[in-house]
Amino acid sequence: MTTFQLDQNVNRKTLARRCFAEGRAVAKRFPVEWKMYDKGFKDPQLLPIVMAGNRPLVTNDRRIASDYADIIPTANPGIIIVGYPLGHICPLRRGEIEKIIWDFKSRFPIWDSVTWSNSVVEITPEWVEVSHIDLGILNLDERIDYSDGWAEKLENHLKINANKRLP
Amino acid sequence: MSEALVPLPRFEEWNEIKGQSQNYALMKDYGISVEKIGDEFSFQFVGAELIDDEKWLALRLLVSATLLHESVVVDPDIRGGVPVLRGTRISLSQILIEISDGETVGGFADEYDIDDKMIKHFLEGLSIHLDRSFAK
Numbered sequence: 001m002t003t004f005q006l007d008q009n010v011n012r013k014t015l016a017r018r019c020f021a022e023g024r025a026v027a028k029r030f031p032v033e034w035k036m037y038d039k040g041f042k043d044p045q046l047l048p049i050v051m052a053g054n055r056p057l058v059t060n061d062r063r064i065a066s067d068y069a070d071i072i073p074t075a076n077p078g079i080i081i082v083g084y085p086l087g088h089i090c091p092l093r094r095g096e097i098e099k100i101i102w103d104f105k106s107r108f109p110i111w112d113s114v115t116w117s118n119s120v121v122e123i124t125p126e127w128v129e130v131s132h133i134d135l136g137i138l139n140l141d142e143r144i145d146y147s148d149g150w151a152e153k154l155e156n157h158l159k160i161n162a163n164k165r166l167p
Numbered sequence: 168m169s170e171a172l173v174p175l176p177r178f179e180e181w182n183e184i185k186g187q188s189q190n191y192a193l194m195k196d197y198g199i200s201v202e203k204i205g206d207e208f209s210f211q212f213v214g215a216e217l218i219d220d221e222k223w224l225a226l227r228l229l230v231s232a233t234l235l236h237e238s239v240v241v242d243p244d245i246r247g248g249v250p251v252l253r254g255t256r257i258s259l260s261q262i263l264i265e266i267s268d269g270e271t272v273g274g275f276a277d278e279y280d281i282d283d284k285m286i287k288h289f290l291e292g293l294s295i296h297l298d299r300s301f302a303k
Binding site: 009012014038046091094 | 240
């Protein structure tokens with residue numbers, strides 16, 4: 001069973017409980033020891049720890065991979081960004097993080113059996129974007145609309161990224 | 168100067184200034200000191216003279232600046248510099264949109280396992296900051 005690491009900005013009790021009740025994956029909540037910093041746990045502190053482990057990071061920080069591609073290793077457990085497409089005005093409203101995730105999971109029912117390793121996947125209500133990091137540079141693989149065959153395309157990109165020959 | 172002439176933030180206590188804590192002492196001219204004791208703020212008058220509207224505005228701006236400074240962090244290494252609640256990776260915009268959508272401060276804090284005091288400091292500071300004319 002895959003364990004996903006929640007960033008603090010998606011660290012909702014409701015989300016973790018719902019994942020637990022579903023029983024297909026574990027949503028690991030933001031650890032207490034990462035909350036001990038006066039300003040907040042910084043991206044350059046968080047990423048080396050999470051990216052050295054085996055839990056894909058779930059966050060709503062859409063710039064985290066692009067801003068810190070240089071400190072994210074090419075081989076990593078994966079990053080899943082939950083958000084809205086560019087052009088959407090308001091930030092995510094109450095409960096919308098869960099809704100986007102659950103809508104995606106119902107559209108992509110094999111989400112818990114694929115490997116997210118080495119992929120950066122942005123999930124929005126309109127499309128999914130897959131990228132990967134190659135020696136400190138974020139490379140876009142494809143932005144995929146939810147049209148016919150999208151799930152196969154996503155699965156294919158995830159497989160390719162997971163099987164990349166790593167330095 | 169009586170306390171009643173200046174509406175101060177609804178903070179939990181009107182503490183006596185205690186020795187060892189950090190003293191902001193920003194309002195000496197108005198006879199007011201702002202002090203943080205643990206997680207609480209203390210605002211105390213020390214023989215202040217009668218204040219006029221201008222000084223009252225200055226006082227409120229000082230209090231709001233103190234509260235916002237204590238509750239908000241802008242750091243390029245946290246969320247790329249998006250303002251966040253101090254000690255967290257949660258943006259202020261996320262807090263405000265959820266509250267606008269019916270969430271309570273206590274509910275938000277409980278949902279994300281954070282201390283609600285910092286959210287209250289932020290909202291109170293923002294509220295005081297906006298409580299003035301921007302047309303003059």
